[in-house]
Amino acid sequence: MTEQPAPSPALLPHVLLSAAMSLDGHIDDATAERLVLSTPEDLDRVDQLRAESDAILVGAGTLRADNPRLLVNSPERRAERTARGLPEYPLKVTLSGSGELDPDWRFWHTGGARVVYTPDTAVGTARRRLGALAEVVPTGPSLDPVTLLADLASRGVSRLMVEGGSTVHTLFLTSGLVDEIQLAVAPFFVGEAEAPRFTGPGAFPQSARRRMTLTGTQTLGDIAVLRYAVQPTGKVTAADLEWMRLAVDLSRQCPPSETAFSVGAVIVGADGRELARGYSREGGDPTVHAEEAALAKLPADDPRLRGATIYSTLEPCSRRASRPRPCAELIRAAGIPRVVMAWREPALFVADCVGAELLEAAGATVLETPQLAEEARAVNSHL
Numbered sequence: 001m002t003e004q005p006a007p008s009p010a011l012l013p014h015v016l017l018s019a020a021m022s023l024d025g026h027i028d029d030a031t032a033e034r035l036v037l038s039t040p041e042d043l044d045r046v047d048q049l050r051a052e053s054d055a056i057l058v059g060a061g062t063l064r065a066d067n068p069r070l071l072v073n074s075p076e077r078r079a080e081r082t083a084r085g086l087p088e089y090p091l092k093v094t095l096s097g098s099g100e101l102d103p104d105w106r107f108w109h110t111g112g113a114r115v116v117y118t119p120d121t122a123v124g125t126a127r128r129r130l131g132a133l134a135e136v137v138p139t140g141p142s143l144d145p146v147t148l149l150a151d152l153a154s155r156g157v158s159r160l161m162v163e164g165g166s167t168v169h170t171l172f173l174t175s176g177l178v179d180e181i182q183l184a185v186a187p188f189f190v191g192e193a194e195a196p197r198f199t200g201p202g203a204f205p206q207s208a209r210r211r212m213t214l215t216g217t218q219t220l221g222d223i224a225v226l227r228y229a230v231q232p233t234g235k236v237t238a239a240d241l242e243w244m245r246l247a248v249d250l251s252r253q254c255p256p257s258e259t260a261f262s263v264g265a266v267i268v269g270a271d272g273r274e275l276a277r278g279y280s281r282e283g284g285d286p287t288v289h290a291e292e293a294a295l296a297k298l299p300a301d302d303p304r305l306r307g308a309t310i311y312s313t314l315e316p317c318s319r320r321a322s323r324p325r326p327c328a329e330l331i332r333a334a335g336i337p338r339v340v341m342a343w344r345e346p347a348l349f350v351a352d353c354v355g356a357e358l359l360e361a362a363g364a365t366v367l368e369t370p371q372l373a374e375e376a377r378a379v380n381s382h383l
C-alpha cells in the first residue's frame, strides 16, 4: 500500500493589529477611567473589523484595566456572520503570564467562546480561577505567541484581530507575527509619562532599514486611520537578499562533487533571527541536501517553523534517488510558509524538478531572487 503524505500543518493565522492612539503615541491616559480616543464612525470601522475576524485577542492587562466585552455590536453584522455559517461572535482570546484572571470580568460573560493561553506554570491558577468560563491552553515554559497562533490555526482561525494592550502589541510585533496594522490617530496629546504607549521598547524587525508599506489612509471625523502591511511575504526584500547572500556563502563550503549540486540553505524565524543553516554534503554525509541539513538541526515540531522563511540557493528538490523524502516535502511537512530560492533547478540530474510548484500547491509563498541567481549558479559552474 502506498503511504499517504502527512497532512499539511495549517499556516499561522493572518494577524491584524488594531489600535487607537493619541498624537503623542498613548493608547490610554494614566487614570483608572478609560480614555476615549475614537469617534463613533471609527468605532463602527472597528466593529466591522471584528465581524470579519475569526478571533479577537487582548492581553490580560487590558481586561484588568478596561474590562471590555469585545463583541460585534451590530446585529446586522452578526446576522451576516451566521448566514455565512460562522459563529455569531468571533472567538475571544486572552493571554496571561500569571493566570491571575478575575472571573467577574465582562469578557467571560458575553459573546462567544473564550480561550486563555498561559505558560505551563500558570495553567493551574487560571483553571482554578475560571472553572468552565474559558478553555485554558498551555504554551510551554513561556508565553509563546507562535504556539498560541499555531493552536488558533488548528481551531480554524485564519484571521486574528489583536486589540491591545501595549505589552501584547510589542510581543506580537517583535516576534514578527503581525501582518497588518490599522492605527487610528486621535488629534490630541496625553502628555503623561506613566500613560501606556502603543508599543514598549523592543527589537522590532520593522526598523528604518526594513520599513512597512503604507497601504491606505482614511479620515473618519477627526480621526486619521493609517493602514500598514507589515510582512514582506509577497515580495523579495533587502533582508531576503542578505539572507540569500549568506546561503550562497554556505554553498561555497560544500565538499566538491561532480555528480551533485552545491547548495546552501538558511531558515529564518518570523522575528528575523536565524534558526538553522546547512549545506549540501555537510558533515561528510555524501547525500544530505542543504535544506535537509538545516531542517535536521531543529525539532520537527519547533513552532517557530510555522512562521519561518527558508532560503535555498537552489529550488527545493521534488524527487530523490538517494533518500525517500525530497526537500519540497520536508519543507511542507515542517509547515514553513515562505520559501525563497536563488534559481530554479536546471534539467541536469532530473528532467522536471517541480519543487516550487509542490510548495505553492501546499499553500506556501515561493519567491525567487534573480539578483543572486548568477552567484548561486557560479558555485556549480563545473557541472
Ligand SMILES: Nc1nc(O)c(N)c(N[C@@H]2O[C@H](COP(=O)(O)O)[C@@H](O)[C@H]2O)n1
Pocket: 260, 261, 262, 263, 279, 280, 281, 287, 288, 289, 290, 291, 312, 314, 315, 316, 317, 318, 319, 320, 321, 322, 323, 327, 345, 349, 350, 353
Ligand atoms: N534543493 C537541492 N538541494 C541540494 O542540496 C541538492 N544537492 C539538490 N540536488 C537535487 O536533488 C535531486 C536528487 O537528489 P538525490 O541525489 O537523488 O538525493 C535532484 O533534483 C538534484 O538535482 N537539490
